[in-house]
Amino acid sequence: MEYTKYMADRVKTMKGSAIREMFKRMADPEIISLAGGNPAAELFPGDELSKIAGKILMTSPTLALQYGTTDGYPKMKDCARKRAEKVNSVGENDEILIMTGANQGIDLTAKAVLNKGDKIIVESPSFIGSLNAFRTYEAELLGVTVEDDGMSMEELEKTLQNNSDAKIIYTIPTFQNPTGVTMSLEKRKKMLELASKYDVLILEDNPYGDLRFSGEDVPTVKSLDTEGRVIYAGSFSKILSPGMRLGYIVAPAPLAEKIEVLKQVNDVHTPMLTQLMCVEFMKKYDIDKYIAKNRELYGKKCACMIENMEKYFPEGKVKWVTPEGGLFLWCECPTITDISPVVEKCLEKKVAIVPGSNFAIDMFAPSNMFRLNYSSATLENIAEGVKRIGEVLTELL
Amino acid sequence: MEYTKYMADRVKTMKGSAIREMFKRMADPEIISLAGGNPAAELFPGDELSKIAGKILMTSPTLALQYGTTDGYPKMKDCARKRAEKVNSVGENDEILIMTGANQGIDLTAKAVLNKGDKIIVESPSFIGSLNAFRTYEAELLGVTVEDDGMSMEELEKTLQNNSDAKIIYTIPTFQNPTGVTMSLEKRKKMLELASKYDVLILEDNPYGDLRFSGEDVPTVKSLDTEGRVIYAGSFSKILSPGMRLGYIVAPAPLAEKIEVLKQVNDVHTPMLTQLMCVEFMKKYDIDKYIAKNRELYGKKCACMIENMEKYFPEGKVKWVTPEGGLFLWCECPTITDISPVVEKCLEKKVAIVPGSNFAIDMFAPSNMFRLNYSSATLENIAEGVKRIGEVLTELL
Numbered sequence: 001m002e003y004t005k006y007m008a009d010r011v012k013t014m015k016g017s018a019i020r021e022m023f024k025r026m027a028d029p030e031i032i033s034l035a036g037g038n039p040a041a042e043l044f045p046g047d048e049l050s051k052i053a054g055k056i057l058m059t060s061p062t063l064a065l066q067y068g069t070t071d072g073y074p075k076m077k078d079c080a081r082k083r084a085e086k087v088n089s090v091g092e093n094d095e096i097l098i099m100t101g102a103n104q105g106i107d108l109t110a111k112a113v114l115n116k117g118d119k120i121i122v123e124s125p126s127f128i129g130s131l132n133a134f135r136t137y138e139a140e141l142l143g144v145t146v147e148d149d150g151m152s153m154e155e156l157e158k159t160l161q162n163n164s165d166a167k168i169i170y171t172i173p174t175f176q177n178p179t180g181v182t183m184s185l186e187k188r189k190k191m192l193e194l195a196s197k198y199d200v201l202i203l204e205d206n207p208y209g210d211l212r213f214s215g216e217d218v219p220t221v222k223s224l225d226t227e228g229r230v231i232y233a234g235s236f237s238k239i240l241s242p243g244m245r246l247g248y249i250v251a252p253a254p255l256a257e258k259i260e261v262l263k264q265v266n267d268v269h270t271p272m273l274t275q276l277m278c279v280e281f282m283k284k285y286d287i288d289k290y291i292a293k294n295r296e297l298y299g300k301k302c303a304c305m306i307e308n309m310e311k312y313f314p315e316g317k318v319k320w321v322t323p324e325g326g327l328f329l330w331c332e333c334p335t336i337t338d339i340s341p342v343v344e345k346c347l348e349k350k351v352a353i354v355p356g357s358n359f360a361i362d363m364f365a366p367s368n369m370f371r372l373n374y375s376s377a378t379l380e381n382i383a384e385g386v387k388r389i390g391e392v393l394t395e396l397l
Numbered sequence: 398m399e400y401t402k403y404m405a406d407r408v409k410t411m412k413g414s415a416i417r418e419m420f421k422r423m424a425d426p427e428i429i430s431l432a433g434g435n436p437a438a439e440l441f442p443g444d445e446l447s448k449i450a451g452k453i454l455m456t457s458p459t460l461a462l463q464y465g466t467t468d469g470y471p472k473m474k475d476c477a478r479k480r481a482e483k484v485n486s487v488g489e490n491d492e493i494l495i496m497t498g499a500n501q502g503i504d505l506t507a508k509a510v511l512n513k514g515d516k517i518i519v520e521s522p523s524f525i526g527s528l529n530a531f532r533t534y535e536a537e538l539l540g541v542t543v544e545d546d547g548m549s550m551e552e553l554e555k556t557l558q559n560n561s562d563a564k565i566i567y568t569i570p571t572f573q574n575p576t577g578v579t580m581s582l583e584k585r586k587k588m589l590e591l592a593s594k595y596d597v598l599i600l601e602d603n604p605y606g607d608l609r610f611s612g613e614d615v616p617t618v619k620s621l622d623t624e625g626r627v628i629y630a631g632s633f634s635k636i637l638s639p640g641m642r643l644g645y646i647v648a649p650a651p652l653a654e655k656i657e658v659l660k661q662v663n664d665v666h667t668p669m670l671t672q673l674m675c676v677e678f679m680k681k682y683d684i685d686k687y688i689a690k691n692r693e694l695y696g697k698k699c700a701c702m703i704e705n706m707e708k709y710f711p712e713g714k715v716k717w718v719t720p721e722g723g724l725f726l727w728c729e730c731p732t733i734t735d736i737s738p739v740v741e742k743c744l745e746k747k748v749a750i751v752p753g754s755n756f757a758i759d760m761f762a763p764s765n766m767f768r769l770n771y772s773s774a775t776l777e778n779i780a781e782g783v784k785r786i787g788e789v790l791t792e793l794l
Contacts, residue, residue: 001625003651006564006598008512008534011655038464046458053670054451061443065638067435100497100642100664107663111533115405116513133662136508137405167403201403228398241462243669245497254400258408265530266504267497267664272640273450274668 010136028350032385035352037177037327038376039238040297045281045290049241052280053273064276068269071260072098072248076275079282080234080248087209088223089232095256097263100270102207102235102247106170107133108262109203109231112255114139119166121159121200123151125359125369127177130170130205142166143361146176148321150183153190160198168201173221175208175326178359178371182324188221195229207235207247210291212325213299228252236278238327239291244274298327301374301382305329308383312390317397327375332356335397338366345392351385407533425747429782432749434574434724435773436635437694442678442687446638449677450670461673465666468657469495469645473672476679477631477645484606485620486629492653494660497667499604499632499644503567504530505659506600506628509652511536516563518556518597520548522756522766524574527567527602539563540758543573545718547580550587557595565598570618572605572723575756575768579721585618592626604632604644607688609722610696625649633675635724636688641671695724698771698779702726705780709787714794724772732794735763742789748782 004012056064071077077096084090099105106129114120116138122131124143134141142159145152150173160166169191173183183191195202204221222232236246249259263269281287302323309318309331319332333339343355356369372389374382401409453461468474474493481487496502503526511517513535519528521540531538539556542549547570557563566588570580580588592599601618619629633643646656660666678684699720706715706728716729730736740752753766769786771779 001649003649006510006652007655008508008510008515010512011509011658014655014658036464041459041463044458044462046454046462049458049462050451050454053454054447057443057447057450061441061446062438063640065441065443065446065640066438067433067639100668103662104664111405112408113403113405115407118405129662129665132658136659136662242464243460243462245664245666245668252398252400255403258404258411261408261411261529262533265500265526265533267501267642268526269642271497271642271668271671274670 010138014132014136031350031352032377032381033352034372034374034377034382034385035354036373036376038373039242039327040294040375043294043297044241045285048285049277049281052277052284056273056276056280060276064273066272068272068275070264070269072096072270073272073275073279075279079279084232084234084248084250087220089220090250091225091228091252093228093252094250095253097249097251097256097260098270098275099247099249099263100267101237101245102205102233103129103133104263104266105233105247105249106130106203106205108259108266109249109251110134110137110139111262112258113168113201119163121156121166121169122361123171123176124361125178125356126170127172127205128358131361134170141361146179146181148181150181150187151191153187153194156191157194160194160200164198166198166200168203169195170203170205171221172205174206174218175211175323175328177208178328178354179321179330180323180326180328181321182218185218188218188224191221192224192229196227202230203233204230205233207238208326210239211295211298211327213295213302215324222250231255239287239294240278240281244278246270246274246278295325298325298375301379302329304379305372305374305382305386308386312387314390314394314397318393327373329372329374331370331372333368333393333397336368339368339370340366342392342396343370345396346389349388349392351388353389407535411529411533428747428749429774429778430749431769431771431774431779431782432751433770433773435770436639436724437691437772440691440694441638442682445682446674446678449674449681453670453673453677457673461670463669465669465672467661467666469493469667470669470672470676472676476676481629481631481645481647484617486617487647488622488625488649490625490649491647492650494646494648494653494657495667495672496644496646496660497664498634498642499602499630500526500530501660501663502630502644502646503527503600503602505656505663506646506648507531507534507536508659509655510565510598516560518553518563518566519758520568520573521758522575522753523567524569524602525755528758531567538758543576543578545578547578547584548588550584550591553588554591557591557597561595563595563597565600566592567600567602568618569602571603571615572608572720572725575725575751576718576727577720577723577725578718579615582615585615585621589618589621589626593624599627600630601627602630604635605723607636608692608695608724610692610699612721619647628652636684636691637675637678641675643667643671643675692722695722695772698776699726701776702769702771702779702783705783709784711787711791711794715790724770726769726771728767728769730765730790730794733765736765736767737763739789739793740767742793743786746785746789748785750786
């Protein structure tokens with residue numbers, strides 16, 4: 001049988017994330033991966049969560065194993081609220097919804113807002129998981145260049161002027177994926193001003209905000225919003241465990257109500273056990289202490305990566321912005337136009353990196369950039385991986 | 398701010414499932430609920446899963462807490478395959494995808510197949526979660542009446558004749574929700590014949606198939622499919638735990654590939670811990686023995702419900718088909734046109750039932766039917782609940 005004719009237009013040209021495809025190729029245990037977005041596994045609180053899970057299932061099996069409510073287990077909603085309130089990101093008229101990972105929140109927010117052909121303004125480059133989610137609603141993606149201090153506001157205003165029907169801006173303002181860049185306070189204020197002037201919503205994705213290891217915190221866009229324009233997506237993936245798939249959305253009630261209906265027909269509710277485990281973990285332990293340990297480790301790993309980049313990358317041929325937090329380092333090779341041969345050669349040398357095209361609005365245009373992840377590999381592997389990349393770059397640039 | 402103008406058309410008129418809304422009203426612990434679709438909590442293997450979860454997190458914290466792959470943890474895929482193969486429902490060219498509950502599989506299959514305005518043929522009445530999922534893709538739902546032995550094949554053929562552009566048939570052939578009806582073997586074969594003649598796909602939803610307590614098993618539609626037309630959705634919700642949100646899809650590879658991409662942008666992957674727990678449970682225990690206990694209990698509960706219906710319902714005024722398995726009993730009151738006052742009065746008497754309109758293609762048309770659930774209440778509460786419904790029916794019919 002030929003199946004294409006049964007497929008919705010939205011999936012006909014859709015391909016999986018090359019990063020996750022790369023994961024499959026990386027079954028080879030010898031490969032040093034600087035490709036993924038995995039947090040450091042060495043700090044996962046396995047023992048603590050083991051005791052917590054065992055106890056929950058022993059003492060509250062019905063609660064843990066029976067159906068739950070779509071909006072989330074009430075105490076889990078309180079936990080999410082606490083995290084969001086810590087950065088002043090819950091408005092008076094907002095509702096909180098627990099999501100099976102923040103990505104679900106991004107996907108369902110897009111589903112609640114975007115008709116086919118609707119315009120969504122995104123950072124260029126940006127996180128492929130979100131870009132692909134928007135693509136599945138057949139939205140038109142309008143890219144705005146990410147500068148060293150975040151989205152270009154000149155370009156954003158031009159884009160808004162030329163697209164008066166744009167509905168929403170999607171941004172990862174803090175330690176952006178893939179660039180690692182943080183949007184300045186001035187730009188955040190300007191973005192809100194423009195959103196108000198041109199009457200669009202903002203979807204703020206903040207999975208990395210807790211992972212600052214240098215510099216000063218910048219207020220979330222949501223915390224600066226006085227009009228109720230910002231939908232805020234938070235995550236426990238980078239501060240507790242990504243495999244548990246726990247995230248949340250803070251949204252004005254009328255939008256939250258629609259997103260909740262979409263979640264109801266999607267996965268009915270987020271698994272109960274993982275919600276209960278998160279609640280107990282936050283009750284018994286100081287999660288901020290745990291996050292602080294992660295921050296310290298990521299600072300060390302990032303410094304190690306940069307030290308080795310300075311040592312092994314061909315001088316003057318690779319540009320990057322030193323991140324102040326998060327998981328990623330973004331590199332540009334201005335003397336070439338296409339990084340693909342570098343990425344391939346690196347894989348031959350058993351080190352995996354992600355080509356910039358993966359994060360582009362136009363995935364088929366060549367890119368001279370690549371993304372490095374410093375959170376998941378060991379210090380030794382970071383040093384060795386960067387050394388090998390350096391050899392490839394020296395040979396090919 | 399006024400938010401309607403930012404909303405996608407698909408959600409503007411969308412409302413949550415009245416059943417799940419009813420759950421919220423049922424916070425009152427005195428209410429006897431015969432409304433939900435909860436499996437019996439008294440049999441949940443809490444102790445076994447407690448030990449399993451504790452051990453997994455202690456010995457394999459990275460596996461349980463780190464990101465996993467979108468298609469599912471390989472051993473969990475094997476478990477799903479085993480369940481599907483038990484009913485001969487894995488074709489040669491099929492792929493298996495683990496879902497965060499079977500509902501996600503239904504939702505994402507619809508997303509992979511349905512453009513706006515596309516036609517999907519559904520049983521009338523049918524499961525509201527699926528109907529609402531189809532509605533969110535702005536598909537046109539074409540209802541085909543459920544008879545005592547399943548979908549009317551005459552009506553199905555007429556519908557296919559009159560809608561040559563229909564793409565897919567959605568069916569719950571075994572212990573259908575809400576009717577409890579099982580489609581006969583003849584009708585299953587006929588449905589496949591019609592699907593082939595009119596060139597449409599079939600989405601077979603089989604969450605209750607393991608729960609037969611009388612009569613003989615009927616082969617799944619998928620097992621009779623020789624052309625690769627059937628996508629099969631299986632679930633662990635009714636045979637292990639609904640709160641764990643574990644289901645799966647068996648689909649021809651070209652479709653599975655697209656559904657996988659849609660899952661990737663939806664929740665990235667199903668939580669790892671619950672997958673690992675299911676794998677261990679199926680390795681250490683005989684899940685079929687556990688299911689057999691559930692079947693026996695549901696048989697008893699269903700018999701108790703019918704015994705009390707015969708005793709308390711006004712004679713000759715309520716019709717039903719005795720189910721041979723599953724969770725539901727469907728009642729029709731031919732002497733009235735609208736069951737709403739009965740449902741309201743029952744709530745006053747602290748017993749919750751679901752009006753038929755919830756399962757209708759046209760949710761606003763009055764219905765003289767209601768659905769009873771016998772799996773979750775105790776035998777005592779079933780008897781007491783049915784007695785109270787009988788009082789209301791005697792008064793109002």
